Amino acid sequence: MAEYLSLALSSFLSIDVFLGLLVGVVGGMIIGIIPGLGPSVGIALLLPISFSMSPTAALVMMTAMYTTGVYGGSITAVLCHTPGTATSAATTQDGYEMTKKGRGMEAVSVVTVASVVGGIIGAICLILFAPALGRISQMFSCLEYFLVACFGVLVVAGLTGDNQAKGIFAALLGLLIGCIGMDSISGVSRFTFGQLWLEDGLDSTPILIGLFSISQVLILVEKLMTGTGATIVDDPAAALKGKRWEKGNAGLLTPTMLKSSVIGAFIGFIPAAGCSIAAWISYGLSKRTSKHPEEYGKGSIVGIAASEAANNAACGGAMIPLFTLGIPGSPVTAILYGALLMHGLQPGSDLFTGSKAPTTYAIFLGFLFANILMGIIGVSMARQMARVCLVPNSVLVPIIVALSCIGTYALSNNMYEVIIMLVFGLIGYLMKIYGFEPAPLVLGVVLADILESNFRRTLIMAAPKGGLIPYFFSRPIAIIILLVIIGFAMVPVLKNVLSKKQNQ
Amino acid sequence: MAKKFHRDVWVGTVLLIFCIAVFFTAVQIPGQASYLPITLSLLMGLCSVFIILKGLRLTKEQDGDFHYSMTIKSSKYAFLFMFFIFIYFLGFRYITYWIATPIFMLLSMKYLKLKSWKVNIVITVLYTLICYVVFVIILHLPIYKVGILGQLFRYI
Numbered sequence: 001m002a003e004y005l006s007l008a009l010s011s012f013l014s015i016d017v018f019l020g021l022l023v024g025v026v027g028g029m030i031i032g033i034i035p036g037l038g039p040s041v042g043i044a045l046l047l048p049i050s051f052s053m054s055p056t057a058a059l060v061m062m063t064a065m066y067t068t069g070v071y072g073g074s075i076t077a078v079l080c081h082t083p084g085t086a087t088s089a090a091t092t093q094d095g096y097e098m099t100k101k102g103r104g105m106e107a108v109s110v111v112t113v114a115s116v117v118g119g120i121i122g123a124i125c126l127i128l129f130a131p132a133l134g135r136i137s138q139m140f141s142c143l144e145y146f147l148v149a150c151f152g153v154l155v156v157a158g159l160t161g162d163n164q165a166k167g168i169f170a171a172l173l174g175l176l177i178g179c180i181g182m183d184s185i186s187g188v189s190r191f192t193f194g195q196l197w198l199e200d201g202l203d204s205t206p207i208l209i210g211l212f213s214i215s216q217v218l219i220l221v222e223k224l225m226t227g228t229g230a231t232i233v234d235d236p237a238a239a240l241k242g243k244r245w246e247k248g249n250a251g252l253l254t255p256t257m258l259k260s261s262v263i264g265a266f267i268g269f270i271p272a273a274g275c276s277i278a279a280w281i282s283y284g285l286s287k288r289t290s291k292h293p294e295e296y297g298k299g300s301i302v303g304i305a306a307s308e309a310a311n312n313a314a315c316g317g318a319m320i321p322l323f324t325l326g327i328p329g330s331p332v333t334a335i336l337y338g339a340l341l342m343h344g345l346q347p348g349s350d351l352f353t354g355s356k357a358p359t360t361y362a363i364f365l366g367f368l369f370a371n372i373l374m375g376i377i378g379v380s381m382a383r384q385m386a387r388v389c390l391v392p393n394s395v396l397v398p399i400i401v402a403l404s405c406i407g408t409y410a411l412s413n414n415m416y417e418v419i420i421m422l423v424f425g426l427i428g429y430l431m432k433i434y435g436f437e438p439a440p441l442v443l444g445v446v447l448a449d450i451l452e453s454n455f456r457r458t459l460i461m462a463a464p465k466g467g468l469i470p471y472f473f474s475r476p477i478a479i480i481i482l483l484v485i486i487g488f489a490m491v492p493v494l495k496n497v498l499s500k501k502q503n504q
Numbered sequence: 505m506a507k508k509f510h511r512d513v514w515v516g517t518v519l520l521i522f523c524i525a526v527f528f529t530a531v532q533i534p535g536q537a538s539y540l541p542i543t544l545s546l547l548m549g550l551c552s553v554f555i556i557l558k559g560l561r562l563t564k565e566q567d568g569d570f571h572y573s574m575t576i577k578s579s580k581y582a583f584l585f586m587f588f589i590f591i592y593f594l595g596f597r598y599i600t601y602w603i604a605t606p607i608f609m610l611l612s613m614k615y616l617k618l619k620s621w622k623v624n625i626v627i628t629v630l631y632t633l634i635c636y637v638v639f640v641i642i643l644h645l646p647i648y649k650v651g652i653l654g655q656l657f658r659y660i
Contacts, residue, residue, distance in 0.1 A: 034638075045643060163512075165554035169519065172548045176526065176541060183537040190533050190541060214589070218582035224616055225581035394616035395627055398609040401589055405596060406605075406635060410645050415597055422593060426586055433574045434515050452540050 001361075005127075008361035011056050012369070020057035021366055024064025025373045031065070032072020035209050035400075035407040038085035039069030040331045047339060055343035056359050060366030062339055066332055067122075067315045067367060068374045070275055071115040074308060075378075078107045079388045080232070081216035082400055086204050086276040087314075089442055090283040090307035092212055097299035102233045105386035109244045110301045111308050112378030114257050118309035119371030121261035122268065122316020126323075127364045131352050133269055133320045139477055140270055142457035147481040148270055149451040152277050152443060154488060155284030166436045174444020175451070177202055184453045197416045204445045206408045206421035211438040213404050214425025219432065220393045232389045232396070244382055249301065256286055256302050257309040264310030268317020274330045275314040277450075280443055282310030288491045316367065323347055323360065508568045512559030516552045523549035588612060600651035606632050 011017050024046075031042035042065045050058035073084025078095030091111060098107035125133065153171065180191045181201030192198040223229035260282040267278035286306035287296040296303045319336070321327040326347035328334035340347060351360040388396075408421045428438050462471035472478055523545050530541035562570075576583075588608070595604030609628040618624050639645040640659045648658040 041643070163555070163558065165551045165558060169548055169551035169555065172544050172551065176544045176548070179541050179544070186535050186537050188534055188537040190537055191529065218579075218586060221585040221616065222579055222582040392618065394613055394618040395623075397585075397616060398612040399627075399631060401592070401612075402605050402609060402631065402635070405593070406601060406639055406645075406647070409601075409647065409650070410639060410643065413646055413649075415650060418593060418596070422589060425589075429579070429582060429586070433572075433576060433579065434511070456536060 020061035028068030064370030114308035116375035118312035123368035171440035178448020210424025211428035215428030264313030268314030278314035516556030
């Protein structure tokens with residue numbers, strides 16, 4: 001492998017590979033910032049451009065756009081409560097609260113550092129363990145996907161806010177919204193009321209933009225008109241006076257970033273799971289195991305680090321089954337799969353041996369360098385980015401609305417998506433009035449299809465093997481995941497018992 | 505005099521009615537496809553009952569002296585702005601984004617107390633131009649298909 005890596009490194013001396021890396025990093029950050037547009041749109045856009053490029057330069061550019069697109073979405077999530085894609089929604093919880101307190105610059109820095117650490121760990125997993133992890137990934141089936149989705153649902157319990165019943169209701173409503181459309185197994189229409197445009201179901205991104213951006217816009221309008229807030233930050237004078245990076249942050253965040261990166265890379269390499277589920281699970285796990293869970297949702301830098309490290313690590317993880325087995329687990333990796341084939345790189349063991357190995361390792365190294373470059377740009381521009389929170393709400397509000405509308409339309413060139421976004425904007429605002437959290441609803445929508453379709457596929461697969469229970473006991477990975485879920489569920493109980501013992 | 509209930513009682517009741525409606529719609533779905541919606545409607549119904557019960561407990565504890573951080577009554581500006589957004593959407597849908605957006609931005613910035621017309625116009629023009637370059641020239645978004653005047657802004 002060392003030989004291939006040294007050959008791969010030498011390819012970065014070529015100007016087209018370096019330019020590809022730069023275009024991918026900067027382009028990804030820009031495209032991630034626009035609500036609705038994510039790395040999938042950016043990479044799809046690069047496909048025709050990359051046709052005349054060398055395979056290394058083209059794939060380095062695209063994978064760089066993948067990781068920086070995820071990062072870019074988190075910047076607006078932190079500064080304007082407008083996550084670019086579902087992967088950044090978990091970061092909104094604490095990032096925006098920090099911005100409101102005038103710590104936007106620090107929040108952007110934490111997002112950047114955590115994204116870089118997560119991205120680098122994801123890239124290391126990709127470089128060192130891709131073939132081995134690829135074989136493990138092959139051992140996952142519907143039952144394991146279903147259990148991972150169950151893990152995601154369990155995370156909801158940690159995101160419910162003050163009223164648990166309201167939080168769980170929101171998550172169940174999200175799952176119900178995810179049921180809208182044609183059932184993927186039997187083809188039966190559910191809750192479509194004869195509307196053809198509902199047959200495909202509702203995409204999570206317009207719902208996310210509505211619930212987070214439009215509802216926040218309405219809150220900003222109300223504050224502005226009643227004279228209680230002309231800018232996002234409570235005290236504009238102190239907004240840029242804070243430090244970019246507090247002294248103890250490294251010590252405080254390192255364990256969380258490492259733990260979340262490993263979780264992210266692991267969840268990422270499970271096809272169908274993806275970056276957003278990795279971010280939520282990592283955030284939930286971090287909150288549940290924290291000594292100060294009450295700080296989460298109120299501007300906790302550990303919470304930001306947990307979700308950000310996980311979603312960027314998941315990008316590296318998601319490329320493992322793609323390169324080793326040719327299994328694209330998400331829309332982004334599906335486009336990357338097309339790009340690999342277009343450049344004559346057939347996923348499989350051939351990519352890791354022989355003449356194509358230097359190209360493969362150059363792509364992986366490009367992914368690693370993209371994360372480092374993203375970190376340098378992100379940290380050096382944190383101050384400039386944090387200035388967004390000083391823009392008067394009277395200017396910011398119309399821009400967010402107009403950008404959300406065109407960004408949502410650009411998702412599938414469909415005005416129905418814009419209607420859905422606006423309807424969920426109103427629903428999100430009503431939810432805030434009546435004390436419901438929007439995050440569990442989004443998570444429910446994201447998980448619905450994975451949960452249901454995989455459970456029903458499991459039932460079909462288990463039938464000839466004597467039913468669900470014998471089938472479950474024949475799958476060791478499923479048993480391990482279930483044990484992890486039980487462990488996760490038991491953490492608060494154990495913490496209670498321990499604290500009671502300590503008090504005694 | 506009618507007893508004043510905490511608003512969670514009403515919210516829970518409305519949600520319970522919604523869950524009943526979902527349940528009766530879900531039972532009409534044929535085959536296995538109905539399992540999850542039925543289960544979800546039942547669980548949501550259960551959550552609604554818990555919301556009502558918590559509302560009743562809060563009614564008893566707070567004895568009619570309820571303090572809500574946000575209410576419908578105190579959100580008139582937000583709802584009015586939502587109405588503006590809806591009008592903007594209609595402009596986007598039936599005229600074109602490139603005409604509806606500048607009008608929406610100019611008027612909404614003025615409504616949101618931006619004093620300088622100069623700044624208002626500069627921001628509107630800059631936003632529209634940047635958006636046109638990004639979405640139409642670079643991304644080739646077929647937004648010209650939306651609205652009767654969309655074709656006027658088609659980039660060849």
